[in-house]
Amino acid sequence: MEYNFRAIEQKWQAWWRENKTYKTEIDNTKPKFYVLDMFPYPSGAGLHVGHPLGYIASDIYSRFKRQQGFNVLHPMGYDAFGLPAEQYAIQTGQHPAVTTARNIARYREQLDKIGFCYDWDREIRTCEPDYYKWTQWAFIQMFTHFFDTQAQKALPISELVKHFELKGSEDVAAHCTEVLNFTADEWNAFSEKEQQEILLNYRIAYLADLKVNWCPALGTVLANDEVSEGVSIRGGHPVEQKVMRQWSLRVSAYANRLLNGLDTIDWTESLKETQKNWIGRSEGAEMKFRLKDTNIDIDIFTTRADTIYGVTFMVLAPESELVKTCTTPEQASAVEEYLDWTKKRTERERQADRRVTGVFSGSYAINPVSGTEIPVWIADYVLAGYGTGAIMAVPGHDSRDYAFARHFNLPIIPLIEGCDVSEESFDAKEGILMNSGFLNGLTVKEAIQKTKEYIVEKGIGQVKVNFRLRDAIFSRQRYWGEPFPVYYKEGLPYMIDESQLPLVLPEVDKYLPTEKGEPPLGRADNWRTDEGYQLELSTMPGFAGSSAYYLRYMDPSNNEALVSKVANEYWRSVDLYIGGTEHATGHLIYSRFWNKFLFDLGLVCEEEPFRKLINQGMIQGRSNFVYRIKDTNTFVSLNLKDQYETTPIHVDVNIVHNDQLDTEKFRNWNPEYKTAEFILEDGKYICGWAVEKMSKSMFNVVNPDDIVERYGADTLRLYEMFLGPLEQSKPWDTNGIDGVHRFLKRLWSLFYRDGQLLLNNEEPTADELKILHKTIKKINFDIENFSYNTSVSAFMICVNELYSLKCSKKAILEPLVVLLAPFAPHIAEELYRICGKNGTVCDATYPVHNEEYLVESSINYPVSFNGKVRFTLTLPAGLNKEELEKIALQDDNTIRHLNGAPIKKVIVVPGKIVNIVH
RNA sequence: GCCCGGAUGGUGGAAUGGUAGACACGAAGGACUUAAAAUCCUUUGGCUUCACGGCUGUGCGGGUUCAAGUCCCGCUUCGGGUACCA
Structure with missing residues (x-):
């Protein structure tokens, strides 16, 4: 039997689906562990090979924790509202809901092929009314609360009103837009309209005339973190300053707590630093x-x-x-x-x-x-x-x-x-x-x-x-976002009743502003309350839906609450959050703010939402070039190009393997090159390369589906981890993937070779046990430190050593398979069955190493002279300093190296090294 | 400008102050094969030597140490973040 990854992967993916292997429920008999990925925006381009990097890392950790006996929550969903779908809708007239659903289906298909252990029953989509109901609900809570600067927490606005009625603005400790002065008598004499206007000055969600970042090209205002160097981050359009009446969230009230909270969480120093600077x-x-x-x-x-x-x-x-x-x-x-x-x-x-x-x-x-x-x-x-x-x-x-x-x-x-x-x-x-x-x-x-x-x-x-942190402008003059649960009476905003939620996004004939310059919702028929009051025309920004999604996963189909008390008290907060560093000043500030607000209301039990956070590095593109000789259709191989005058041309990396161009595919790639001629070196066309951004225009986008098709999901998973440290940016280079694939084949060949099952029940030797336990120790250490690249090498070393010992013993291979399961779950599942097991390897107990097997009987001592190693001595373990020194000094090699020179000093570190200073 | 990361073979990268280059790719040579693929074996930082070996080597310049890729000081350079925040 050969290693048939296609059959194995399809088989187990189907099995997991049928057996609901990844379904998660509250289980009070087990400790919980919550592993979260930053959910993706489902773009039309689909996933490229950079996206799954963090997902694979979190998947490994989830599976590892599960095998250690934790009840692991590992959900996935989609940040589905957003500008690109709407821009596409403007161009094509297609409803963004339609294209979004299509993109999600494609994402799901791609994700499924990689073998993630997500509990898909908990999937959420921010654009679904059942979900955004709770975004709207939270907004209402923010409208009906103010921030008490004395208590340093959110309190109901009714308490502030009481204070005004008794004492006016005197001794008010409330975070506000501007300091107001009025007496109790004045307050009580104010009209309803005047009172409401004043309260907006204190509400956590408030409407105010503000100088905003207006982006004419996108037809909307943008938050500070959505603008960089005077242009919009999405699209790079110019942004100007304009005073407009906008909804804002009083994030600045929480500046102090957002800052202090950083000391309680396990994030990288650089990310904390970025947030500190942003809070300022x-x-x-x-x-x-x-x-x-x-x-x-x-x-x-x-x-x-x-x-x-x-x-x-x-x-x-x-x-x-x-x-x-x-x-x-x-x-x-x-x-x-x-x-x-x-x-x-x-x-x-x-x-x-x-x-x-x-x-x-x-x-x-x-x-x-x-x-x-x-x-x-x-x-x-x-x-x-x-x-x-x-x-x-x-x-x-x-x-x-x-x-x-x-x-x-x-x-x-x-x-x-x-x-x-x-x-x-x-x-x-x-x-x-x-x-x-x-x-x-x-x-x-x-x-x-x-x-x-x-x-x-x-x-x-x-x-x-003073704090630099500004309040977050929360209105967008766009269509594809959450409608505000707001209507206007005499020009003043009121919240619709919670029982009316969700307020569903209406249909419009076009996704453009009205002739009067109102946002697209101005086109909706009868966008009014039952009483006939005008509903808000702006929608919420992208970060609205992503600010509390981690809470919704805990209890995704609850119709009574964002999250039940029971579910929240069990799952509490995210234990491990993996995502890109680009969200440092946006999402990761807003969701901390949002969570703290809900915490103040007693709705969630943890003040910080993400206990540990890791940023995966960016996967850059690695482009390939061919060199066309000027004014010809002849291409010259890399190392010969200097003999000609050439123009480098980007070539699709998918028709290049290990920098060698498939010339036939190149001719078919583009009609322009149908008749291309090549000047080869050693019979090959070698391409040049460069590290660039991964993008279509550079022809360096690699699709995970293609890798899965060619090598299998387990190889993709291992290879993405093998590329380098998780947190470091690195180019995607398919060169090298063969090595990882070879490793899996070699592992397979310990079980089966030439159609023969080699697996046996022989007793393992001390050497074999040492190899296994050394690997267990290393893998456990590496997983806890998120050093997955070195884990993969440790697996390779282990298999190489077992291979050279011709070891096919079940006592060794079965624990090894369990150890490998988080990294390469499909092959592990298959081999686990071959070992005669019945359940899923996901529930096999994670191996623990035994130090007894690791004791060395002899140690290889490097002997150095003035710090330079000259030779090594293999000596029995357990010798003391004096013995080691004596043996080293008597050695022929030492005598030869000293060549009669007097010894000044000898440094002996037992178990490590001998250094002779002369 | 400020803040945070990096810089190690042809390439990706390993290395609690203790044999630099693990592991992998690529390359070279060999075995098997009609051939190719696959697989297996050997070599592989540079210079030098028939060989044993020697010299040199982790961006640059200093320093600490018996010993520095690792610690300290001063640069160079490449990424990322941020920017008239008083």
């Missing part, structure tokens, strides 16, 4: 600068309170409300001109063009500490959205202020002893203060502290922590 906590001081001859204060935020004596001007963001106040009649036209100009600039222009620009407002402010009079400027290097939208400029010690001061000829005062500010500012937070009144002689650190105390004491400021 900075501790500083807020200070009031009085506008000269007025009673108006300008609030500024600074982390360098110590530099207060070096402030030579102030800058307001162009959008600041104080711009009007500060602008004098003489400067009015110049200021207006500047504001017009900044308004017209897109975010991209602003970022690309770092010229120093700004305008003097005409006003002066008074430094509250030194009493100095300083000019107030307006410039767009100060951002309205951060801090107070105004700064005190210290050109001596801030490079942006320095550039500004130089450009407009404003004074620069050095504040640190010995610093040179003639060419550039001194930004480092170190040194001894000078020119700074009562701060002179202090270190920067001491001075910051002292200034803070001083301003608090004098009532000119307060200590303040």
Whole structure:
């Protein structure tokens, strides 16, 4: 019997399906383990070979944990709402639901071929009403809650209303968009409309006029993490700033908890670092600068309170409300001109063009500490959205202020002893203060502290922590997303009743904005409540559906709740989450926020959703090239190309094997090459190669189906792991896959050769036991450390050694098969049966190594001279230092190497090495 | 600019401070075969030597150590993230 991977894999995939091998239920007799993959967006292109990398890694871990006796939850689903399906719908008129379903079917077919142990009964699709009902439901909860800054948690908005009724805005500890002041009497006298408007200022899901990232090409606003360098991440379209009334989530309220929570989870340092930077906590001081001859204060935020004596001007963001106040009649036209100009600039222009620009407002402010009079400027290097939208400029010690001061000829005062500010500012937070009144002689650190105390004491400021993290804009002017459970009455938003959920996405005639410029839902017939109120026209963004999906897997068909208490308390949180690093500032922030919110409401029992997280590296493409001789249809092999003038041309990597071109296939690949001629080397056409992005246009996309067809799923799984460390980016190179396939064939040949079953019941020798147990030890260690590439080599070494011993003993091979099962489940299942077992190998107990078999009777000692190894000595284990030294020094080789030189020192490390210093 | 990763043969990559290059691909040679595929065996960092062996070698320059790919300092370079965040 040959290793017939096609028959074996089909057989076991069918068997697993029929026997519901991967069905998971709550089982209180077993410890749980939750392994999750970041679910894919089902694109039209299907899976390429890079996608399954993380899925295979998590699959191995799931199977390993199951064999260790855990009850493993390992689900899969689809992040099915999104822009590409909608863009496709605009082009073709096909309903995105149709194309999405088709893409999902294709994904499923591809996934099934790889032999994953997903419990498909738990599959979710974010675009299904049964699923997005809970996304809408969560949104309603966010609307009806506010964030109490004292308690640091979400509380019902009704409690805030109670507070307003009794005390007005006094002593309110609620995270808000802007600080409001009103008395209880005023509150009670407000109209319903006024009250509702005020409450929006506090709700966790709120509607507000915001400066947003507007992407005209996509016809929608985008969140900060969906924009990079002034263009949209999806599609690369320009993004501009625009004020619009939008739904937002008060993520910033959770900034502190999002930051602190990082210390409690097992994520890579680099990912935590990225999140820390994104959250951007900075501790500083807020200070009031009085506008000269007025009673108006300008609030500024600074982390360098110590530099207060070096402030030579102030800058307001162009959008600041104080711009009007500060602008004098003489400067009015110049200021207006500047504001017009900044308004017209897109975010991209602003970022690309770092010229120093700004305008003097005409006003002066008074430094509250030194009493100095300083000019107030307006410039767009100060951002309205951060801090107070105004700064005190210290050109001596801030490079942006320095550039500004130089450009407009404003004074620069050095504040640190010995610093040179003639060419550039001194930004480092170190040194001894000078020119700074009562701060002179202090270190920067001491001075910051002292200034803070001083301003608090004098009532000119307060200590303040600022976060960079912004609230998440939650509206998209698009069709293919979750409808908001919102209707409007007199221009104010209200939630539809929870009993009305899900609010199902309506049909539209076209997936484009209306003539009036409303979002596509404006085209839907009767998009109103039963009472006739207009429903919200925007839909939710991509991250809405992915923010709590891990909870839904725990209890996917529950109609009463997002997740039942029982299911949540059993499965708790994700123990291992594997996915790409590109979600560091989007999904992984939003779902942590969402989970914390649900935690505050007592709906989930764990505050952090993902206990351990691993980022699999990106699989890059490896392109192949052929070299066409200029103006001909003749192609020259790689190593001969320098003799001609050639043009490199991308060639489909699927017609190249080990860099050798299949010239016949090449002729058929494209009619243009039908008559191609080749100049060969050694009878072969060798292609050049380069590592590039995996994409259709580079002809380097490799489809997992093709690999499965040619080598089988087990080979694909092993090979993806064998490529290199999981977390490292690496090019996909099919060269080398033969080695992994050969390994499986060789393993098979320990059982069957030339049609003969070799498997026997003979007693294993000590050597054979040592090989097995050494492998068990190594594999267990490697799996726990996610070092799957070295596991695969360990399996190869094991099989090679057993092969050379001609070992076909069941006592050795059966545990080996169980050990291999997480990596190559199909062949393992088949061989397990050949060993005479009945159940599935998935439930076979994972082997544990026995140290007794690993004891070495002799040790190979390298003997080195001045650290250079010259020869080795094979000596019995258990010799002590003195014995080892004596033997080594007496050895002929030692005498020869020393050649009479005196010995200075001998280092002996028992079990390791002997080093002779001379 | 800042932050985080990398850099080891022709290639992918191994190596708790202790024999650098495990394992695999590729290449070369050989066995089997009418032939090919498959399989098996041998060699394979570079230089040098008939050979034993020697020299050299983990991006570059220093250092610590009996011993450095591994630790420390200073660079070079390639990826990734982030960017007027005061």
